[in-house]
Amino acid sequence: MSYSGADYDYDYDDEGGIIDPVKLLTICFGLGVWLVWRRYYSILNRAIYFKIPPPIQIKDTWTATKLPQPSLEAHLNIDGLLPNFPLPDRKYITAYDPATAYHLDTILADSEEQIQRKVMHAYEAQKKWAATPFDDRRRVMRSLKKWLVDNQETCAKVACRDTGKTMLDAALGEIITTCSKLDWLINHGESALSPESRRNNLIMFYKSSWVQYEPLGVVAAITSWNYPLHNAWSPIIAALFAGNSVVLKCSEHVIWSTTWFVQAIKECLKACGHDEELVQLVCCYPEDAEALTKNALVRHITFIGSERVGRLVAQAATEYLTPVTLELGGKDPAIILPSTDLDKWISLLMRGVYQNAGQNCIGIERILVHESQYDELFKMFTERADKLRPGHSLKSPGDGVAPAADVGAMVSGERFPGLQHALAAAVEQGAVQTVGGEPWRHPYLEQGTYFKPTVLGDVNPESDVAQHELFAPIALIMKYDTIDQAVEIANGTRYGLGASVFGPVRDDCIKVAKRLQCGMVAVNDFGVFYLNQDLPFGGTKYSGYGRFGGPEGLRALTNVKAIVVDRWGWAIQTSIPAVLDYPIRSVTQSWDFISGMVGFLYADAWRTRIDALMKMIKASGR
Known part of the structure; x- marks a missing residue:
């Protein structure tokens, strides 16, 4: 049906609406342009394929050499394991699997000159990278995420081989968290770093103001050993997305796995058409790290590790007033409010204590339970912990057998005497130990550094074991009488990293959470504040300062520049x-x-x- 008049000639649709042919053609043309652009954008930003061969040490066919006395001492030379490094004036780092004592590699440590040279390479490479658009940086992140998802089993095995953790712990602490961070950078990183308009006051009504987040240049990261994949990739990908180059100094305990993980990022950069020198890995002992921490070209340092070493890093950084983000120790409490359904939460509490053999910065180190439920929870922990099986997830070379394992090895046995002493002292002060408390000898992996999962009850909140970070598979269970007392105990250490509050009423849990002196709290959960990468991660008091993760962490890797211009310069100026x-x-x-x-x-x-x-x-x- 149509209508014709002096000025109009329209067609009606079936429901009586008028269809303008010009408008219809415009819509179709716009839709076509949009589809073409989406296709082009998809091609432009697709993940780039790259590959890196897996290390032989994770294969069943690998011929392993077992170290008689695993050690990380410099210049270690066991049975001629240093044939390729005949340099008596240099230090070496010996890498081994703590779950089996298998020798992985012996690596020549960097000299001070080599470290400075690596910083310079990063400095030169960053000049071009700083000008890359966010689309280019997103493509690198997208390519890394695809590679990680496709190679997650290989990555988990590499992490397990170097730390002795289980495959499940690697999946939870290494793969999922890193994918989460990559995903956040891809979807929200540009928004966090885009220029941000700011308000003006009356005296500045004729001005326009905004903040720009500009790359710093070379940033450094000094990271711990407990999560070699995530602790390496997390600061690297954040630095790259912010337009920086990065120099990573990982713990000497995990130099073998970290070398492979960093090489993957370098291969990705090359595949995407960028300079692999943007990422540098420093291999050295802590006493030689000042070549990095006292370097005029390094404009930010992220440190993850112990309080003692963190202080040294912060002091060294004052040489050039280098900003530092410190993520140090924790003594995270889990407060269980009265009338909580313990059966509902016992599995989360167990995971919070024993995941990664307790070597987790946001692991649950203290469980505070109301005295009316103390006996029930103590019995639950004792029964469950006694059934946990220490062991290794990887098949032993030659026999192809992977023993069942709930809890992996600790990275080193050097702390075992100290742990045993602390536990014995706690028992002398009235604590009750029902399970564990000593190293555990694996029937097939005799030289593995396993510590039996331990349960310690009636712990005195003032005792050393309750005041200092244990970083071990040890559950400390304390009773309280009132909520005020629970909060006082929770806040009664020098640390303030994370915490958990469990209870039947959400609002009651939130009230307690707000009273805790820490950087992060999970209500009726454990550690999930790190899975949400839009949140800042970090603590207060002796747990450090600064944040990584979320917009706050990403912006900390930039120069925050304020810019003010005339809004109507042709009409009014200062x-x-x-x-x-x-x-x-x-x-x-x-x-x-x-x-x-x-x-x-x-x-x-x-x-x-x-x-x-x-x-x-x-x-x-x-």
Whole structure:
């Protein structure tokens, strides 16, 4: 059906609506352009394929050499394991699997000159990278995420081989968390770093103001050994997305796995057409790291590790006033409010204590339970912990057998005497130990560094074991009488990293969470604040300062620059009234003008403002 008139010639649709042919063609053309652009954008930003061969040490066919006395001492030479490094004046790092004592590699440590050279390479490479658009940086992140998902089993095995953790712990702490961070950078990183408009006040009404987040240049990361994949990739990908180059100094305990993980990022950069020198890996002992921490080219340092070493890093960074983000120790409490369904949460509590053999910065180190439920929870933990099987997830080379394992090895046995001493001292002070408390000898992996999962009850909140970070598979269970007492105990250590609150009423849990002195709290959960990468991660008190993760962490890797310009430069700009111009004609007159301006702009009462305006006018007209 159609309608014709002097000015109109339209077609009706089936429901009586009028269809404008020009409008219809415009819509179709716009849709076509949009589809073409989406296709082009998809091709432009697709993940780039790259590959890196898996290390032989994770294969069943690998011929392993077992170290008689695993050690990380410099210059270690066991049965001729250093044939390729005949340099007596240099240090070496021996890598081994703590779950089996298998020798993985012996690596020549970097000298001070080599470290400085690596920083310079990163400095030169960053100049071009700083100008890359976010689409290019997103493509790198997308390519890394695809590679990680496709190679997750290989990555987990590499992490297990170097730390002795289980495959499940690697999946939870290495793969999922890293994918989460990559995903956040891809979807929200640009928004966090885009110029941000800021408000103006009355005196600046004719100005436009915003903040820009610009790359710093070379940033450094010094990371711990407990999560070699995530602790390496997390600061690297954040630094790259912010437009920086990065120099990573990992713990000497995990230099073998970290070398492979960093090489994957380098291969990705090359595949995407960028300079692999953007990422540098430093291999050295802590005492040689000052070549990195006292370097004028390094403009930010992220440190993850112990309080003792963190202090040294912060002190060294003052040489060039280098900003530092410190993520140090924790003694995270889990407060269980009265009438909580313990059966509902016991599995989460177990995971919070024993995941990664307790070597988790946000692991649950203290469980505070109301005295009415203490006996029940203590029995639950004892029964469950006694059934946990220490062991290794990887098949032993030659026999192809992977024994069942719930809890992996600890990275080193050097701390075992200290742990045993602390536990014995706690028992002397009245604590009750039902399970564990000593190293555990694996029937097939005799030289593995396993510590039996331990349960310690009736712990004195003031005892050493309750005040210092254990970083071990040890459950400390304490009873409290009132909520105020529970909060006081939870806040009663030098640390303030994370915490958990469990209870039947959410609002009650939130009230307690707000009273805790820490950087992060999970309600009816454990550690999930790190899975949400939009949240900042970090602590307070002796747990460090600064944040990584979320917009706050990403922006910490940038120079935050404020820019102010004229909004209508053709009409109004800043000018100096004659009464204020140099040379000043009258101090009294200029003061009356300024004080009148202050009163007019900021006084609360309008009568005062009018009087102040008159004072300004009078002073300017003298």
